Amino acid sequence: MKRLRPLAQAASIAIHPLGVEELFGLFDPVFSRRQLRGVVTEVVRETPQSATIYFRPGYGWRTHKAGQWARIGVEINGVRHWRSYSISSAPGQHPSVTVTDIGEVSSTLVHNTRVGDVLFLAPAQGEFTLPEEARPLLMMTAGSGITPVMSMIRTLIPHQKTADVVLIHSARTEEDSLFVDELRALSAKFPGLRLVENFTAESGRFDMSTPAQLDAVCPDWRTRAAYVCGPEGFVSDAEALWTRSGTGAAGLTIERFHTDLNAGEPGAGGLVTFELSDKEVEADGESTLLEIGEDAGILMPSGCRMGICHSCLTPLRAGQVRDLRTGEVHGEPGELIQTCVSAAAGSVNLGL
Numbered sequence: 001m002k003r004l005r006p007l008a009q010a011a012s013i014a015i016h017p018l019g020v021e022e023l024f025g026l027f028d029p030v031f032s033r034r035q036l037r038g039v040v041t042e043v044v045r046e047t048p049q050s051a052t053i054y055f056r057p058g059y060g061w062r063t064h065k066a067g068q069w070a071r072i073g074v075e076i077n078g079v080r081h082w083r084s085y086s087i088s089s090a091p092g093q094h095p096s097v098t099v100t101d102i103g104e105v106s107s108t109l110v111h112n113t114r115v116g117d118v119l120f121l122a123p124a125q126g127e128f129t130l131p132e133e134a135r136p137l138l139m140m141t142a143g144s145g146i147t148p149v150m151s152m153i154r155t156l157i158p159h160q161k162t163a164d165v166v167l168i169h170s171a172r173t174e175e176d177s178l179f180v181d182e183l184r185a186l187s188a189k190f191p192g193l194r195l196v197e198n199f200t201a202e203s204g205r206f207d208m209s210t211p212a213q214l215d216a217v218c219p220d221w222r223t224r225a226a227y228v229c230g231p232e233g234f235v236s237d238a239e240a241l242w243t244r245s246g247t248g249a250a251g252l253t254i255e256r257f258h259t260d261l262n263a264g265e266p267g268a269g270g271l272v273t274f275e276l277s278d279k280e281v282e283a284d285g286e287s288t289l290l291e292i293g294e295d296a297g298i299l300m301p302s303g304c305r306m307g308i309c310h311s312c313l314t315p316l317r318a319g320q321v322r323d324l325r326t327g328e329v330h331g332e333p334g335e336l337i338q339t340c341v342s343a344a345a346g347s348v349n350l351g352l
Helices: 004-016 019-027 104-112 143-156 182-190 210-215 232-245 289-294
Strands: 035-049 048-058 069-075 079-087 096-100 118-121 137-142 164-171 193-200 224-229 252-256 273-274 277-283 311-319 322-323 337-338 342-344 348-350
Touching: 048 118, 069 104, 079 096, 079 104, 079 143, 096 104, 104 193, 104 311, 137 143, 137 232, 143 164, 143 182, 143 224, 164 182, 164 210, 182 193, 193 232, 224 337, 232 252, 273 289, 277 289, 289 342, 289 348
Parallel strands: 137 164, 137 224, 164 193, 224 252, 273 348
Antiparallel strands: 035 048, 035 118, 048 096, 069 079, 069 118, 273 277, 311 337, 311 348, 322 342
């Protein structure tokens, strides 16, 4: 090592003013030891409002499990924004995320992403993954909820001869249905996948107020390992059905895209001081601290925006906050709080 040091110093002088990191970055845009990155390799338009973005990840990326999600960072007007997206590709392939145009970050990804663009990444994570032992599966999805399940389908169906999967997918119309052509082709080719399509604009929502409709399309649903992913109402209806049926929610694996937050207490807020930004904002007690900060023009750390990924953790310097999921008021100086699900409960000082 000692003999190499003079060589490294000489190389550093030769490439000045670039550092070694910047020099390698000229040849490979995803090379970085400080920030995980991916370069876009393909963009596939799924529907007019959605696209699948494939990327080649750089150093530090570990192969995901089917059904997991990852945080993706994009720069908009010079500010880096992060959002969480389910990975839709099977493990072992170039990872992909399928994004629907909802919100500024998603809209930018859907309409402005081009091959060669560089995305900022965080490692894949999540527990919405396939069982370790093979068993019959029931998968119920609605809208974009098909995305993580598509990764599972692509992993299982073409490669496991004993796969036994019933997929019930709801979309507003056939044109809005993601991956519809691929799913129909897989279902036609592999008997291990039975596809049940439900277009709500024609036949209404899949009825889970009673087990009748599910009994009709999948009579042995109570004995299958069940996966449900979609909007909050869809997932909650499934939870209630499983509970009422006596099978219990233990056999149900769910993935939510949104979390219901309580309304908080009007007038129970107070003055929020963002100490490092030197700003003060009057909070109403109902809005999240993330929303309060962003409205004030403060660059707030954020991720899933529903209290799952903990990317918004921020030091509470003084005061207390209300958890809008549970209504609990808590907080001690130095405690890390989730700004995406917390509202001010009186005056609050944050380390931002």
